[in-house]
Amino acid sequence: xxxxxxxxxxxxxxxxxxxxxxxxxxxxxxxxxxxxxxxxxxxxxxxxxxxxxxxxxxxxxxxxxxxxxxxxxxxxxxxxxxxxxxxxxxxxxxxxxxxxxxxxxxxxxxxxxxxxxxxxxxxxxxxxxxxxxxxxxxxxxxxxxxxxxxxxxxxxxxxxxxxxxxxxxxxxxxxxxxxxxxxxxxxxxxx
Ligand code: G4P
Ligand code: NA
Ligand code: NA
Numbered sequence: 001x002x003x004x005x006x007x008x009x010x011x012x013x014x015x016x017x018x019x020x021x022x023x024x025x026x027x028x029x030x031x032x033x034x035x036x037x038x039x040x041x042x043x044x045x046x047x048x049x050x051x052x053x054x055x056x057x058x059x060x061x062x063x064x065x066x067x068x069x070x071x072x073x074x075x076x077x078x079x080x081x082x083x084x085x086x087x088x089x090x091x092x093x094x095x096x097x098x099x100x101x102x103x104x105x106x107x108x109x110x111x112x113x114x115x116x117x118x119x120x121x122x123x124x125x126x127x128x129x130x131x132x133x134x135x136x137x138x139x140x141x142x143x144x145x146x147x148x149x150x151x152x153x154x155x156x157x158x159x160x161x162x163x164x165x166x167x168x169x170x171x172x173x174x175x176x177x178x179x180x181x182x183x184x185x186x187x188x189x190x191x
Contacts, residue, residue, distance in 0.1 A: 001041050001176040004154070005189055007034060008177055014185045018157065026154065027060040027126050032067065038176060039068030042124065042152040045174045049149040051075055051122045053115060055141065057108060057133055058082055060126040064154060068124055080110045080137060093143045095136035108136040117145035128153040128175060131162025138171055150174060157182070158190050 013021040025031040051072050056065040057080045065077045082097075083106060091112050098105045115121070121141045128134060134151055141148045150172030156163050157179050166173045178190040 001038070003034070003037055004041075004177045007031075008155070008179075008187055012187060014182045014187060018160070018182050020155065020157070020179065020182060020187065022155065026064075030063050032063075035064055035067045038064065038154060039071045041176055042068050042122070042174070043071035046072075046122055046149060046152065049122065050120050051149055052119045053078060053146075054122050054124055055080065055110070055115070055137055056124045057137060061124060064126055065124045068152070072122070076114070078110060078114045080108045080140065082106050082108060093140040095139040095143075097132045097136040099132065100130055108133065108140065110140050112144070115141070115144040115146055119144065119146040120149050121146050122149050123151040124153075125151070126154050128156040128162045128166070128173075129160040131160075131165045134162060134166055135169065138166070138169055152176070155179065 007025055011024050015021050025034055053075055054065045054069050054077045056062060062079050069075050069077045092109045093112055095108045096105055097108050123137050125134060138148060148171055151166060153175040155177050156175035159181060163173055179187060180190040181188040
């Protein structure tokens with residue numbers, strides 16, 4: 001998505017440890033005009049998929065998913081919750097996710113009453129790095145017996161391997177900007 005790539009080149013900042021800071025337009029301050037174009041592009045890529053629910057994860061996925069949903073006939077958005085609690089009750093789908101950067105394992109949780117076998121789900125998120133959170137969401141969609149139409153990602157960092165894991169799980173992946181490298185403080189997009 002050319003508009004997004006141009007914005008990343010203009011306003012993104014490359015930080016230590018392969019981190020791309022996009023907090024001026026995506027995951028702290030949000031440019032809703034850009035988010036609306038992102039939503040339109042997700043719809044274009046998943047046109048015809050008959051999506052009934054959009055699933056994301058708190059916190060940064062929520063704004064993206066809520067705006068995108070309006071391009072899918074205003075289907076409901078469900079955001080999975082992250083908690084370190086082990087205090088689970090029976091009415092939740094849960095998946096364990098390990099964060100390499102924070103070195104913690106947390107539970108991703110989603111209430112069973114909002115997702116079931118009748119649903120066709122589009123999973124959306126802001127970043128795809130190592131892919132552990134996304135794999136947790138895919139697992140939850142499978143636990144629900146729902147159909148997974150695929151995953152839409154705003155920025156994929158290809159070198160961190162998450163995209164390969166998602167595709168290996170047999171899930172369609174559409175990333176609007178794919179970054180091949182952040183070396184020397186420079187953003188290089190994949191071809
Ligand atoms: P990791 O901790 O194993 O690396 O896992 P993961 O790939 O899930 O990334 C951890 C968090 O960092 C995620 O947000 C993810 O969106 C974010 N992230 C990963 N790479 C980048 C990056 O290059 N730039 C920015 N800005 N964020 C990145 P989170 O902490 O799970 O949630 P939230 O911010 O949505 O609340
Ligand atoms: Na995120
Ligand atoms: Na984030």
